[in-house]
Amino acid sequence: MPERAELGVMNAIIFSALIGVVMMLGGIVIKSNAGIKLLAIILLFILLGSHLAEYYDLFNIHIQTHGMLAKSRFGMFFNTIIISLTLLYVLLSGDEIVKVGTYGAEYFALIFFSLCGATILSSYNNLLMLFLGVEIMTIPLFVLTSSEKKNLKSNEAGLKYFLMGSFSTGILLMGIALYYGGTGLFAIEASKAANEAQQAFRILLPLGLLFIFISLSFKVSAAPFHFWTPDVYDGAPSVFTSFMATIVKTAGFIAFIKLFELRSVDMGYSWKILLPLIIILTLLAGNITAVFQQSVKRMLAYSSIAHAGFMLFALYNPNDFGKQGIMLYTVAYSLATIGTFAVLTKMKDYTYEGYNGLAKTKPVLAATNTIFILSLAGIPLTAGFFAKYYMLASALKESTSNLWLVIVAVLFAAVSVYYYFRVIQAMYFKDGNAETTEIKPFFKTLLIIIAALIIVIGLMPSLLLDLFYA
Amino acid sequence: MIELLFHITAFKSLPLGEVGGALTHIIILSTALFFIGMYGLFTRRNMITMLMSIELMLNSVNINFVAFNKYLYPDKMDGIFFSIFIIAIAAAEAAVAIAIIINLYRTHKSIDVDDVTDLKQ
Numbered sequence: 001m002p003e004r005a006e007l008g009v010m011n012a013i014i015f016s017a018l019i020g021v022v023m024m025l026g027g028i029v030i031k032s033n034a035g036i037k038l039l040a041i042i043l044l045f046i047l048l049g050s051h052l053a054e055y056y057d058l059f060n061i062h063i064q065t066h067g068m069l070a071k072s073r074f075g076m077f078f079n080t081i082i083i084s085l086t087l088l089y090v091l092l093s094g095d096e097i098v099k100v101g102t103y104g105a106e107y108f109a110l111i112f113f114s115l116c117g118a119t120i121l122s123s124y125n126n127l128l129m130l131f132l133g134v135e136i137m138t139i140p141l142f143v144l145t146s147s148e149k150k151n152l153k154s155n156e157a158g159l160k161y162f163l164m165g166s167f168s169t170g171i172l173l174m175g176i177a178l179y180y181g182g183t184g185l186f187a188i189e190a191s192k193a194a195n196e197a198q199q200a201f202r203i204l205l206p207l208g209l210l211f212i213f214i215s216l217s218f219k220v221s222a223a224p225f226h227f228w229t230p231d232v233y234d235g236a237p238s239v240f241t242s243f244m245a246t247i248v249k250t251a252g253f254i255a256f257i258k259l260f261e262l263r264s265v266d267m268g269y270s271w272k273i274l275l276p277l278i279i280i281l282t283l284l285a286g287n288i289t290a291v292f293q294q295s296v297k298r299m300l301a302y303s304s305i306a307h308a309g310f311m312l313f314a315l316y317n318p319n320d321f322g323k324q325g326i327m328l329y330t331v332a333y334s335l336a337t338i339g340t341f342a343v344l345t346k347m348k349d350y351t352y353e354g355y356n357g358l359a360k361t362k363p364v365l366a367a368t369n370t371i372f373i374l375s376l377a378g379i380p381l382t383a384g385f386f387a388k389y390y391m392l393a394s395a396l397k398e399s400t401s402n403l404w405l406v407i408v409a410v411l412f413a414a415v416s417v418y419y420y421f422r423v424i425q426a427m428y429f430k431d432g433n434a435e436t437t438e439i440k441p442f443f444k445t446l447l448i449i450i451a452a453l454i455i456v457i458g459l460m461p462s463l464l465l466d467l468f469y470a
Numbered sequence: 471m472i473e474l475l476f477h478i479t480a481f482k483s484l485p486l487g488e489v490g491g492a493l494t495h496i497i498i499l500s501t502a503l504f505f506i507g508m509y510g511l512f513t514r515r516n517m518i519t520m521l522m523s524i525e526l527m528l529n530s531v532n533i534n535f536v537a538f539n540k541y542l543y544p545d546k547m548d549g550i551f552f553s554i555f556i557i558a559i560a561a562a563e564a565a566v567a568i569a570i571i572i573n574l575y576r577t578h579k580s581i582d583v584d585d586v587t588d589l590k591q
Contacts, residue, residue: 170527177534
């Protein structure tokens with residue numbers, strides 16, 4: 001596939017927005033929950049098909065974007081991943097999504113709109129598109145978070161998410177304004193100043209980048225801007241937490257990498273201080289607080305902060321190696337998180353005690369959940385191990401003086417084993433009667449497929465990475 | 471960080487000229503509005519006032535865009551168009567926010583954020 005800067009990744013963006021509208025209108029005609037779920041799955045297959053058609057140069061909608069969106073192999077491959085993950089997510093948790101409230105079709109429509117924002121983020125080449133992508137991605141999530149209208153927690157989480165989301169948007173906009181003041185452009189490529197006054201205001205550029213960095217740290221929940229995450233993830237309906245913690249979060253990282261791959265140079269030496277500081281704070285805040293949680297859902301929220309710390313390593317070396325790493329991490333982390341959350345939504349009690357004795361009552365659920373959790377902890381033979389390995393290796397590749405940071409990260413990974421294994425301990429070694437809602441054979445089959453995928457990628461990560469270069 | 475501080479302290483001694491002088495005043499205004507908005511967001515407990523603070527932050531950015539466009543880069547209209555996008559998105563955000571606030575008011579009978587503390591642990 002040739003690189004063509006003048007054409008945007010149009011199919012995925014246009015189709016995901018259109019499909020969202022079709023889904024919304026479909027809700028008027030189709031009344032049954034099963035029908036709505038089926039329509040969503042069909043539409044997702046259409047979206048995936050249209051995207052793959054563009055990927056293999058069979059069919060695409062040509063739109064002149066004046067360089068605002070750029071087609072790159074990286075972005076296209078990431079789009080393939082997130083659309084496939086959304087498909088998997090809907091297949092697995094579609095029944096739960098329609099059960100959240102009385103507006104099943106609208107929930108799917110909002111998921112599609114959010115996906116549209118994520119596809120913009122993977123192909124933007126202009127800060128206007130970054131802003132629009134972030135907003136299109138997060139505004140539907142405010143609604144999804146507060147979609148359990150009768151539940152106070154859900155409402156509160158929605159409000160909190162909105163306040164923090166729009167606050168960070170304000171910071172992002174201020175950053176973009178300063179960036180514009182410094183360069184006169186919204187494009188993310190380097191530029192030259194023409195006259196003297198413009199030259200003088202070029203000093204606004206590093207300040208603007210700092211603001212953008214802070215704002216994107218909010219979006220991917222990196223410490224010290226992570227404080228909204230546990231409450232929002234805990235309060236939101238579990239199915240939507242799963243979507244927020246995987247697709248939305250990784251799309252935020254893609255936006256991060258695309259910008260700072262080109263622009264971290266302009267932040268100069270301060271970049272070298274800022275990045276390790278944020279990484280260590282994120283690992284600390286995520287891992288240490290997760291140890292003290294009683295609810296598995298809240299533990300997973302903190303663990304998603306800890307994983308953000310690992311994904312930030314990709315910013316160290318955002319060349320091919322770092323990009324491969326973030327791809328692998330996206331797949332490994334998202335598969336495992338979608339799996340654990342799918343099991344979690346079936347549980348009646350979200351605390352660790354709720355998992356007691358799951359291995360006796362539902363052996364398939366317990367076994368697959370064990371694999372997901374091993375992958376999250378980064379145990380060898382699962383995908384999570386190579387994902388973490390690539391992240392740490394990319395930091396070492398940049399310079400061996402980062403060794404101390406890598407050692408700190410490995411120590412925190414060891415801490416994470418403690419709280420992940422508490423779930424396994426509860427499932428296998430404690431007596432109890434774990435209660436679940438009704439589980440269909442199809443759901444079990446899908447869980448087994450996901451677990452198999454994790455193991456296969458864990459054994460041969462090259463399978464996935466070869467696809468990237470195919 | 472060190473470089474940044476160096477840049478800011480060096481700001482005064484730069485040959486800004488007439489354009490730079492007028493622009494500096496506008497930047498001071500917009501920065502002041504931005505931080506007033508931020509202060510309001512963190513100190514006010516009324517949800518509507520918090521929403522207004524956020525709007526203040528977004529609008530202070532609009533001033534920045536228009537000023538940079540007029541004084542530094544007048545050959546294209548990028549900045550002005552960006553501010554139109556911001557206004558549109560801010561309206562969408564406000565619509566969602568008001569919906570959430572109304573829903574909270576129905577259940578809590580209050581729009582004070584201190585009354586909404588079910589998630590505190």
